Amino acid sequence: MSYLHNGRVKMRSSKEKIMPVIQNYIGLPKEIYILFISKIINSLGRFIGPLLTLILTKKIGMSSTEAGALITIAMALQAPCVLIGGKLADTAGRKKVICFFFGLSALTFLSCTFMPVTKLLAYTLILGACFSSFSGSAYDAMVTDYTEVHNRQAAFSLLYMGTNVGSAIAPVVGGLLFKKHLKILFLGDAITTFIAVILIILLVQEHESVRKRQKQIDEQNEAVRQNVFEVLRETPILIIVALILSLYNFVYEQFGFGIPLGMDSVFGDRGAELFGLVSSINALIVIFFTPFLVHITKNMKVKNVLAVGGLCYAGCFMVMAISRHLYGYMVGIVLLTIGEILGAVNAAAFVANHAKATHLGRINSVVSLIRDAGYCISPIVVGSMLKWITIQQSFLVMGAIAAAGAMMMFALKDDMSGSI
Incomplete structure (x- = not known):
């Protein structure tokens, strides 16, 4: 590809031809x-x-x-x-x-x-x-x-x-x-x-x-x-973020538990088939849209990107709580997947940027356990809730939890380095 410069034709460098999205992964x-x-x-x-x-x-x-x-x-x-x-x-x-x-x-x-x-x-x-x-x-x-x-x-x-x-x-x-x-x-x-x-x-x-x-x-x-828990006391922001991410994971686990039940209640016998369809949408978005989302958010603070991810989770379940059409569930899955990508990519980066280098492996493992606790308890808790409320009402609860987590993430201060 060429362009005019002072009356002469100049060729664009190969680097200029490369999409900015791809440049993130070069070098x-x-x-x-x-x-x-x-x-x-x-x-x-x-x-x-x-x-x-x-x-x-x-x-x-x-x-x-x-x-x-x-x-x-x-x-x-x-x-x-x-x-x-x-x-x-x-x-x-x-x-x-x-x-x-x-x-x-x-x-x-x-x-x-x-x-x-x-x-x-x-x-x-x-x-x-x-x-x-x-x-x-x-x-x-x-x-x-x-x-x-x-x-x-x-x-x-x-x-x-x-x-x-x-x-x-x-x-x-x-x-x-x-x-x-x-x-x-x-x-x-x-x-x-x-x-x-x-x-x-x-x-x-x-x-x-x-x-x-x-x-x-x-x-x-x-x-x-130094003991890993002593190190974590010196960086309380890691514990707080891990707890917020646990809330996110509590909500996200409903992708495999609550959403199939919700689609079954709305679409009847076609629920399982249609859930397979929206699951495929999830996989395609993860594979093809991750580079674009990384490029769009690369200049944002990591905690703010994580907060946006939480808002996407909230939007997903709010949409699904009121939708009675497949398109609504598709929109919800798109929002859920965007939140998933933003969380998966940035959570590890956040920990890496704030953790003490000498204890990075141990801090990763402790944060991972706290974060993943949300996955473990979600089906049990929501399953118990469904004795008293409908699946659509549980989606409203999930949306509220995700929104609360996002607000807490936005409110975090970058200089939280004092001991707890």
């Missing part, structure tokens, strides 16, 4: 791109999670009550794994934690290929999930190590997209193979995890700052050995 550290590719590969084989309930009930023969109890126990078991993983990420190193525990997870799923379909298989699958949960905080910490404030949001959004690209495909493939080729799913999960680990082993080095901190730990440096 990131090489390690971020490797982690992005490994996320895609690993999530492409994430067959087990979405199908776990069906594996427990349809293949192993558990009742829905028994399966639900086992999944709840599995979630509870992962909590200490997340905390220990965060501690190890700070002391042993991010790369070691990621590769070791993902490797154990892959070996566990590989062993399932040779097992009979019994309860032992179920327990082994849960063990594999626990091994995987050790690595979450290490991943976030490694992204933080290789980025700075100006490119951190783009890096986290890139990995978020990588996860969603694979996760959009894996359930479809898993659904096709579930009935007659269950063991192939275990093998596929193991192989993709091994490939992702090998990429990290060969192409990603531990960041120099982590190696220096490990040396400090060896020298019994007191600041490095």
Whole structure:
């Protein structure tokens, strides 16, 4: 493409031709791109999670009550794994934690290929999930190590997209193979995890700052050995944000619980079919609109972006509370997904920007536990509420909770650094 300048034709540089949206992802550290590719590969084989309930009930023969109890126990078991993983990420190193525990997870799923379909298989699958949960905080910490404030949001959004690209495909493939080729799913999960680990082993080095901190730990440096809860007391804004995000997650969990019930009450027998349609809209928006949202919000304060995400959640459930048409639910899902993207990309960046570098892995794990508590209690609480109110009235409650969380997020002061 060319333009006139002083009577002469000049060619635009290749950089000028690139859309500003794409420029956000150019020039990131090489390690971020490797982690992005490994996320895609690993999530492409994430067959087990979405199908776990069906594996427990349809293949192993558990009742829905028994399966639900086992999944709840599995979630509870992962909590200490997340905390220990965060501690190890700070002391042993991010790369070691990621590769070791993902490797154990892959070996566990590989062993399932040779097992009979019994309860032992179920327990082994849960063990594999626990091994995987050790690595979450290490991943976030490694992204933080290789980025700075100006490119951190783009890096986290890139990995978020990588996860969603694979996760959009894996359930479809898993659904096709579930009935007659269950063991192939275990093998596929193991192989993709091994490939992702090998990429990290060969192409990603531990960041120099982590190696220096490990040396400090060896020298019994007191600041490095400070308790994570003492560190969090010095940065109360992280606890407050984690609690607000827990409210957001309490509301968002209704995507899989309340919204299907709401669509069933409005559309009857077509409810499940139409819920599948709006779920597809969610996946498409995540994959294709994340770069645009990152570009639009890159100059905003992270806390304000998180607040806007909460307002999107509120708008979603307010629309669904009064809508009796599919278009209303589609608008609601669009708002919900925008809020999801803004939260997923910016929550990790906010923690990284405010956390003490020596305790980043542990802080990530504690914040993650607080934040995810909202997911865990939401179905139980809302299920109890539905004994007294309608599903549409519960949507109004969800909207009010999200709006309150957004107002609290807007009201936060950036200089909240005093101890609590």
